[in-house]
Amino acid sequence: MTRTATALRAALVAAALAPLAPAARADTLAFDMSGKIYTKYMYQNDNTQGCLSLSNPFWVDNIGGHNGACTEFELNIKANVGPRVTAGVRLQSRWGALWQDWWENGDLKPGVADTSGESLGMNHAAYVKLRGAYIRVAPPIPTVKWVTIGSTDYSMWNEWTIGKARYIDRENGSGVFVEGEVLPRKTLTYTVGAMALPKLWAGPGWQTGLRDNDPLASLYGTDWAFAAKVEGRLGDDLRLRAVGAWLQDWETDRYSPMLTGQPSSDRGADHSVGLSTRFRGLNGTLDAVFTPAALDVIQVSALVAASSNYVSPAYATNLVSSGQGFSPVLFRTDKAGRAVASNGMAAKLLVELFDPWKAGLSLKAEYFNIGSEYNAVMGSRREADVLLTEGMITGGFTRGGQLPTLNIANEFVDWDEPWFESCIGWHGGTLLAEYARGSLKTSLEYTFIGYNTNKQDRDVATQYPDFLYTHGFTDTTAFTADSDYANVYDRGRDPRSVYTRWQDRRTHLAVLNASYAIPAARGASLAGKVKVVDDRDGRKAGTTADDYRGRSLLGFLALTLQPTAELKTTLGYEYTRWDEKNRNGNQSTGFYDSKTYRHTARAGLSYAFGGALLGYTLEWFRKDLQRDAAGGYYDMKWNVWRAKATVEAAW
Amino acid sequence: MTPSRARLLLVALLAAPAVALAADSPVKGCSPEGGFTFADPAGDDDGPGTYTYPTDAVYKPGSFDVTELQVVPKGGQVEIRVTVKSRIEDPWDSAAWNGNGFSVQMAFVHIDTDHQKGSGVRQGLPGTNVRFAEDEAWDRVVIISPQGPARVNSEIGLKASQWKDRIVVPRVTRAEGRTLVAVVDAASLGGSPKPTWGWQVLMQSNEGFPAKTDLLTRKVNEFEGQHRFGGGTDYDNDPHVIDILVPPGDDPVKKQHEILSKYDKAANDPKPEDLAQVPMVYPCAK
Numbered sequence: 001m002t003r004t005a006t007a008l009r010a011a012l013v014a015a016a017l018a019p020l021a022p023a024a025r026a027d028t029l030a031f032d033m034s035g036k037i038y039t040k041y042m043y044q045n046d047n048t049q050g051c052l053s054l055s056n057p058f059w060v061d062n063i064g065g066h067n068g069a070c071t072e073f074e075l076n077i078k079a080n081v082g083p084r085v086t087a088g089v090r091l092q093s094r095w096g097a098l099w100q101d102w103w104e105n106g107d108l109k110p111g112v113a114d115t116s117g118e119s120l121g122m123n124h125a126a127y128v129k130l131r132g133a134y135i136r137v138a139p140p141i142p143t144v145k146w147v148t149i150g151s152t153d154y155s156m157w158n159e160w161t162i163g164k165a166r167y168i169d170r171e172n173g174s175g176v177f178v179e180g181e182v183l184p185r186k187t188l189t190y191t192v193g194a195m196a197l198p199k200l201w202a203g204p205g206w207q208t209g210l211r212d213n214d215p216l217a218s219l220y221g222t223d224w225a226f227a228a229k230v231e232g233r234l235g236d237d238l239r240l241r242a243v244g245a246w247l248q249d250w251e252t253d254r255y256s257p258m259l260t261g262q263p264s265s266d267r268g269a270d271h272s273v274g275l276s277t278r279f280r281g282l283n284g285t286l287d288a289v290f291t292p293a294a295l296d297v298i299q300v301s302a303l304v305a306a307s308s309n310y311v312s313p314a315y316a317t318n319l320v321s322s323g324q325g326f327s328p329v330l331f332r333t334d335k336a337g338r339a340v341a342s343n344g345m346a347a348k349l350l351v352e353l354f355d356p357w358k359a360g361l362s363l364k365a366e367y368f369n370i371g372s373e374y375n376a377v378m379g380s381r382r383e384a385d386v387l388l389t390e391g392m393i394t395g396g397f398t399r400g401g402q403l404p405t406l407n408i409a410n411e412f413v414d415w416d417e418p419w420f421e422s423c424i425g426w427h428g429g430t431l432l433a434e435y436a437r438g439s440l441k442t443s444l445e446y447t448f449i450g451y452n453t454n455k456q457d458r459d460v461a462t463q464y465p466d467f468l469y470t471h472g473f474t475d476t477t478a479f480t481a482d483s484d485y486a487n488v489y490d491r492g493r494d495p496r497s498v499y500t501r502w503q504d505r506r507t508h509l510a511v512l513n514a515s516y517a518i519p520a521a522r523g524a525s526l527a528g529k530v531k532v533v534d535d536r537d538g539r540k541a542g543t544t545a546d547d548y549r550g551r552s553l554l555g556f557l558a559l560t561l562q563p564t565a566e567l568k569t570t571l572g573y574e575y576t577r578w579d580e581k582n583r584n585g586n587q588s589t590g591f592y593d594s595k596t597y598r599h600t601a602r603a604g605l606s607y608a609f610g611g612a613l614l615g616y617t618l619e620w621f622r623k624d625l626q627r628d629a630a631g632g633y634y635d636m637k638w639n640v641w642r643a644k645a646t647v648e649a650a651w
Numbered sequence: 652m653t654p655s656r657a658r659l660l661l662v663a664l665l666a667a668p669a670v671a672l673a674a675d676s677p678v679k680g681c682s683p684e685g686g687f688t689f690a691d692p693a694g695d696d697d698g699p700g701t702y703t704y705p706t707d708a709v710y711k712p713g714s715f716d717v718t719e720l721q722v723v724p725k726g727g728q729v730e731i732r733v734t735v736k737s738r739i740e741d742p743w744d745s746a747a748w749n750g751n752g753f754s755v756q757m758a759f760v761h762i763d764t765d766h767q768k769g770s771g772v773r774q775g776l777p778g779t780n781v782r783f784a785e786d787e788a789w790d791r792v793v794i795i796s797p798q799g800p801a802r803v804n805s806e807i808g809l810k811a812s813q814w815k816d817r818i819v820v821p822r823v824t825r826a827e828g829r830t831l832v833a834v835v836d837a838a839s840l841g842g843s844p845k846p847t848w849g850w851q852v853l854m855q856s857n858e859g860f861p862a863k864t865d866l867l868t869r870k871v872n873e874f875e876g877q878h879r880f881g882g883g884t885d886y887d888n889d890p891h892v893i894d895i896l897v898p899p900g901d902d903p904v905k906k907q908h909e910i911l912s913k914y915d916k917a918a919n920d921p922k923p924e925d926l927a928q929v930p931m932v933y934p935c936a937k
């Protein structure tokens with residue numbers, strides 16, 4: 001390291017420590033600092049600008065768009081303050097500043113004609129923000145190993161209760177956590193925590209009390225989630241885990257005397273206000289993993305889960321009725337019209353045989369039964385997968401998974417990232433055979449999905465959110481966050497859509513995957529995939545005129561070459577055909593067919609050199625959506641070129 | 652066939668391989684081509700006996716607990732299979748970083764092809780903090796990493812370039828159930844395996860953002876953290892390996908603990924002789 005660099009690093013350390021002085025001493029051996037620079041360049045043949053494919057166009061300083069270059073910087077500092085105390089912070093620049101935003105300082109002037117170029121807001125100013133801070137203490141309390149105060153990613157629970165935060169939110173959550181061990185060698189351990197609820201997304205209307213979003217609510221500082229986990233082992237073969245979570249969104253009791261009139265004691269006013277529940281979510285799971293030592297080729301995993309979600313209509317606007325059916329929670333009522341909790345159960349059982357005959361053949365079978373109203377409001381929103389099946393949302397280039405929540409979040413990602421779909425109500429099974437020997441690896445999956453959500457005349461007007469777009473294969477390739485945010489370009493079912501008024505649905509799915517390492521060339525491999533889906537929904541009983549039938553065929557092939565030790569290149573092609581009867585329409589106007597043909601080609605490379613990582617992906621896709629003119633629908637075509645390049649260095 | 656007979660047959664079919672491995676010797680199936688299976692006890696994924704897993708939920712119990720090393724020569728290739736106690740998963744979506752279908756584990760498979768003094772490398776790879784005996788120095792090491800070959804090769808060039816001709820990045824790396832699989836060309840090992848060869852597996856965890864002294868390895872600290880092993884020291888004197896193979900005989904768990912405990916705990920700036928010395932295992936040598 002040069003003297004200048006050393007001096008710079010020392011200055012950075014000193015600057016970072018300054019606010020902590022004198023408690024933190026300059027013990028550099030106990031001081032761990034790491035940094036990372038990440039730069040991304042995007043291109044697409046459209047008229048958007050930004051460095052994020054899918055954002056949220058509601059914001060005036062929206063950062064989404066397809067043309068531009070952006071950089072972010074991250075600095076992590078961790079320290080052993082003492083033998084039993086550690087602390088850490090993460091400082092990160094805000095994403096969204098284009099390289100072209102030379103002078104942007106965040107000086108947003110809404111409604112003012114501003115020619116200064118300083119008019120896009122702080123989202124484009126690349127300011128450095130405190131994204132996480134924690135102190136971790138190992139107190140001399142029996143059974144207690146650690147107490148953590150501050151930021152975490154909530155990864156200590158699970159996808160069915162409180163899930164790991166999205167990577168972009170990884171240290172936005174804060175709370176107090178106690179981890180302990182009752183019996184040694186992790187025979188019996190526990191974790192309890194109290195976590196601040198995020199004011200956005202974790203509740204009705206995707207918020208916990210923002211007056212501008214929901215006029216019935218305005219208090220979010222009192223909202224918490226509480227959770228507990230107990231894990232234990234019964235011998236070496238059986239592991240058990242129980243997780244419980246309680247989400248509590250409080251609002252000020254609107255009838256508190258202090259808020260409704262003179263602060264007179266005669267009225268009962270006492271300069272205090274009461275709290276009333278806006279939302280309460282309860283989730284619990286019990287899961288077990290059985291790995292018999294005497295028969296170590298087998299593993300059995302089982303999980304049962306329950307959820308209960310209550311929404312008070314006195315404090316939460318009903319977005320099922322007032323938001324076109326876009327809501328992460330149900331608004332259930334009893335026959336008298338009173339608000340009641342939405343309750344659901346779920347279970348799954350997975351049996352795996354790991355190459356039992358030593359012939360390269362492994363088998364897996366999973367049964368899943370997820371209740372029609374199971375909902376993990378704060379479960380994982382993406383970047384996790386609770387079922388064995390590929391599900392419907394994955395493609396050739398597109399990866400993904402299934403999650404038991406209506407709160408799926410596929411936004412704030414780029415076009416080459418995985419997609420996730422809700423599996424609420426899924427009831428069925430998966431059989432998966434995997435064969436791997438030498439350079440060849442193949443797998444064959446068959447899945448049947450029935451639906452606990454099948455019901456006639458379901459109340460999607462006031463109780464069950466349908467997310468407006470309930471049918472049609474979801475086109476993850478063609479999603480954009482600009483004018484298509486409202487699905488004006490007919491991209492199919494919303495991945496969160498679980499309920500529809502008339503449903504009698506079943507789905508068959510088969511997938512063949514194969515990859516082969518080509519012996520003759522270094523690092524060369526060939527990968528292929530064929531996927532077939534048959535999705536049927538009889539919709540309204542007693543009539544066949546509305547029956548939906550979607551048949552999907554996907555073929556995928558990719559060749560990977562490694563010209564040098566540090567350079568990897570890939571060339572791939574994907575063909576998708578969707579033949580859908582009665583895809584679009586409604587019961588009053590009738591339903592109309594559509595066909596979709598999509599060709600996607602990608603070329604990519606990754607290069608690692610001296611600690612720097614470079615990646616580049618170029619994609620072209622052509623999509624033909626043919627719709628029935630008799631229903632007033634017109635055809636659409638896509639001819640899209642787009643590229644994404646990344647460079648990152650961490651130290 | 653009655654249901655009970657069918658069940659018995661199924662159990663027998665499934666149990667056959669397990670029963671075969673349950674005999675006394677950890678070594679099975681030595682072949683003239685150098686193939687073998689070597690069992691390692693479960694429950695010794697604690698390094699010198701004190702190590703604990705990181706606290707993040709992705710580090711599932713048994714994830715670093717090696718239970719078996721299998722070497723299968725076939726034609727001009729060799730399949731190296733390292734099995735652990737837990738199903739191998741991919742929680743960090745390795746496809747997003749050109750990875751190999753798993754995320755958390757990483758294994759270094761060391762090979763001593765001549766068992767001679769003065770030959771091979773005594774130092775461990777950067778970040779493992781171990782050394783080898785003079786007559787058991789490694790001649791080749793196969794890196795079974797979830798990172799793609801471009802990244803692994805880049806790290807080798809950056810941190811272990813002096814040994815780049817001895818470090819083998821597999822032609823194929825994948826996970827199958829509980830097993831990490833590497834397929835390498837026999838030529839890259841210096842030829843087809845021989846029964847006289849020595850082997851050692853150092854079980855580690857993949858760290859995508861390693862320290863500049865570590866070859867994609869995860870550190871062991873005094874106290875465990877969300878992504879740090881605990882039970883060691885905050886310096887680089889303790890062995891940063893969670894499980895190893897030990898030669899047959901005696902109590903293998905106790906022996907592993909003894910081997911990995913022999914480092915200078917006071918050495919804040921350790922020299923090679925301060926580090927724990929791990930043995931090679933010669934499963935099929937006579």
